[in-house]
Amino acid sequence: SPASATPVVVPDATAELAGAPRLSRLTRTQVLAAAPLPPDLAREAVVDPVVPADAGALxxxxxxxxYVPEEIExxxxxxxxxxxxxxxxTHVYVRTGSSRGGFYAQAYMDELLPKAHAAGIRVYGWDFPYLEDVDADVSRALAAATYTTPSGDRLDGFAADIETASEGTNLTAEGASAYSERLRAAVGEAYPLVAxxxxxxxxxxxxxxxQAVVPHYDAVAPMTYWLNRQPDTDVANDVSFLSSFGKPVVPIGQAYDGALxxxxxxxxxxxEIQRFLASAQQVGxxxxxxxxxxxxxxxxxxTLxxxxxxxxxxxxxxxxxPDQIRGLQAQLTSLGSAVPVSGTWDDLTTGAxxxxxxxxxxxxxxVLDAATLAVLMAPFNPPVPGLASGDNDQGGIDLGVVRLGS
Structure with missing residues (x-):
């Protein structure tokens, strides 16, 4: 029967090329269990779906x-x-290191990544570069981005926490630009980077x-901590200003005591949390x-x-x-099926x-049917130059637990 037909496998013609990403395999049963298709489409889906892994996800x-694993649950x-x-x-950011502490999160990543990925949750690393030794900061970031757990999992992307001198960094436009440019060169154009x-x-x-930082990244995350101000006006200002760089804006809201x-x-x-979310969605x-x-x-x-x-x-x-269409367009573009991020569904969106x-x-x-959404949101190892193609393979993703519009 079609349900048990042998999957059609596209030969991995690039397997012998260093850094050539392989497509992560998902069983047809996993996808259809998480996202049932209408009978006519289900009959057509006789191949195993794959997660296209030639470009990373935002x-x-x-x-x-x-931040501190011992204080998290x-x-x-x-x-x-x-x-x-x-x-x-849909995702978490895990601190992987800093200029002072080095890359220290290996043991925590060994446990977190496979469990989060199995649950359909992406994990992005983040690091605090002091920008005193740009080459060392980049090397440490690359070590985190390429670290592979015993289960074969890697980070879904990487965020560089670029702070001001008031936080103890050696921030200059030249240093921040050099760090960002070298980091991009190290991980490649297809690897998801967040500023x-x-x-x-x-x-x-x-x-x-x-202007020296944002152009090198795929998305920008302003620290929108409103403190004694208002969340809706702060996030509207932040998204408005940063959108001028042409990058998706993913603001970070305040969930801590700001009294200090x-x-x-x-x-x-x-x-206030709800107003932050509503305003962030409204302004794009x-x-x-x-x-x-x-x-x-x-x-x-x-509230969340x-x-x-x-x-x-x-x-x-x-x-x-419109915000859901914008998010879909941004994700498709990140994943290599480019389309203008307009918030309007048009023929270009259908084509993408x-x-x-x-x-x-x-x-x-x-259209964004449930099976497509399940694959679109599945974690996978993004490509990094220099890694053998087998190191880009992500196995064992259980799409049966991916949240589908719940």
Whole structure:
């Protein structure tokens, strides 16, 4: 029968080329269990879907930042993954090192990456470069990006936390540009890089070299901590300014007590978290995340779980919100099926979806059906130059637990 037919496998003609990514394999049963197709399309889906892994994915949806593992669910990775699934997180950022501490997260990554990936949650690394020795900072970032766990998992991408001199760094436009340019050269054009930058207040725009940094990255994540101001006006300003660089903006919201920085005491109340999310969605952010897991109180977690912003849904084009279409367009572009990020579904978007479906060995419906969404959001090892193609293979992704518009 078609359901048990031998999968059609495209020969890996580039397998002998160093750095040539292989397509991650997903069984047809896994995809259809997570995302059932109509009977007519199911009959057509006689090949195993694959996750096209020739270009990496952006951190879209809603994520959370991990800082001190022992203070995150008591160091229990299983509890971390369970909460992430319950809340509906699409990704987390894990601190991998700094100029002072080196690359130190290997043991934690060994446990976190396979469990998060099996649950359909992407994991991005982040590092704090002091920019005193740019080459050492780049080497450390590359070590994290290429680190492979015993299970064969790697980070889904990497975020560079580029801070000002007030945080102890040796920030200059020249140094930040050199670091960013060399990091991009080291990981290659297809590897997802995120620039973490101070929120661009009018004062910060005169102090921080945004123009020297942002162009080298695939997305930009301003630290939109509103403290004693308002979340909606802050995030609107940040997205407006940074969108001028032509990169998806994925602001980081405040989920910690900002009193020591002059903010209102205590973590932000639910009403402020909700206003941040609603405004970020309205002004065109591609996704969002919060700093940080260990500082968020239960009220924040409950608010995130109930929020509908930045939720991916498998729906006909006419039923998708503009922000959902923007997110899809940004992700397709990141994954190598480029389309203008307009927030409007047009023929170019239909064509990009079909192109991605063809690469993924899915029925070419041209719409965001559930099977396409499952593959689109699946974690995988992004390509890095110099790694053998086998090191780019990601096995064991269980799409049966990917959240589909829930």
């Amino acid at each position: 951190p879209l949806g809603v994520g959370m930042w991990l 008591g160091g229990d990775v299983d509890a971390l993954v369970a909460r992430a699934q319950q809340v509906g997180l 973490v930058v101070p929120r661009p207040s009018p004062q910060m725009q005169t102090r921080f070299p945004y 920085e002059g903010g209102r005491p205590g973590p932000p109340p639910p009403e 952010a591609a996704g969002t995340s919060f700093w940080s897991w260990q500082h968020a109180d239960q009220a924040i977690w409950d 779980q109930a929020a509908r912003e930045f939720r991916w849904e498998a729906k006909p084009p006419a039923e998708l919100r 979806v079909r192109a991605y479906q063809e690469r993924a060995a899915l029925p070419q419906t041209g």
